[in-house]
Amino acid sequence: MYARPLHEGKPLTFAVSGMLWKSSLIMFDRETRSLWSHITGKAVAGPLKGMRLTPVPAVHTTWGLWRANYPDTVVLEKARWSRRSPHPFEPDHVLGLVLEGEVVGFPFPELKQAPLAHPAVAGEPLLVVYIEPAATAVAFRREVSGRVLSFHRLARKGEVWQMEDRETGSAWNALTGEALAGPLAGAGLAPVPATQAYLSNWRELYPGGRMWRAD
C-alpha cells in the first residue's frame, strides 16, 4: 500500500496495465501513463521513471482478527457477483521488507519456529510478530523512547493476541503494537511497512535479498 503522490496538484490514480514483469502485475498512473511495480513501488517506465512511492503500513490478516482489534472498522463493499475468499495461510508466503535499501524476507515456515523474531535490519532493532492461525505477520521498530525492548509470551487472549516485553513486563497488543497495561501502557511500537508475497515472487524481485532464518 502506498501514498499517492501529487502530480500537478492532483493525486495520481493507479490502474492495471495488464503487463507482467517478474511474475507481477505492473500498474500505470492515468495522469502520466508511467508504469509502476506494485511490489517495489518504483516507476519503471514513462515520464515518472525512477520515482518511488512512499509505503504506508498495512496488515495482511483475517477479518476476524482485524475486527477484534478494531471493532469500529469498516470493510470494502464487494460487488454482488463476487465469491467468498479462500482460507488463509500460506506456507509459501514471506513477509518482505525493505528498510533503507536493505532487503529482508521472513518466510512463514521460519517465523513459525520463532513467532517473535528480533532481527536487525539496516542497523535498526526490529520485531517481527507472526500469528499463524490468522496467516498474519507484522513488523515494528522495537525502540521506544530511546529504549530497545525485547518481547516474549505471545498468546491469544480471547479474540486478540498479546505479548509482553521482558524489560518492564508490560502487556502489548501483538497486532497493533500498542501497550495495553503495565509501566509502558499507552506507548506504541512504530510499524514498519512490509509486504506479504509469495516466496517465489519475492525472490524473483529481489534475487540478492537476504532470507531470514530462525536460529
Next chain:
Amino acid sequence: MTKDLVLALAGALAALAAAQPLVLPLPDAIDGAPVHVAIPPDAIRAIDQPTFLRGEAAARQMARDEPVLGVRLAGAARAYPLGYLSSHEIVNDRFGDLPVAVTW
C-alpha cells in the same frame, strides 16, 4: 453558443475520449527482465470510488477467517478483502487528506 449546446458537446467529447483505446509505453525489458502483455489496460478495472460497509452489514459480507488487508490511518480503520482485491488489484482511496493506493 448556448450553455446547453456547450454541455452537450462536452459530453460527446468525453464519450469519444473514453472510447479511445488506452496506449501505454511497452518496454521490452526492465532491469534486464522481460515484460509481457497479458491483457489490455483496464481489463482488470481498479476501484476508484470505494464504498464501505460497517457493523452488521460488514459482518454479513465477511467470513471470520477471510483474508483482508487492514489499514489504520487518520483515526479510521478499514479492511479490504484480499480475494476481492485480486479481481480489481488496486483501490484508489483516501484517508482524510491522504490519498492512497491499496494494492494486491
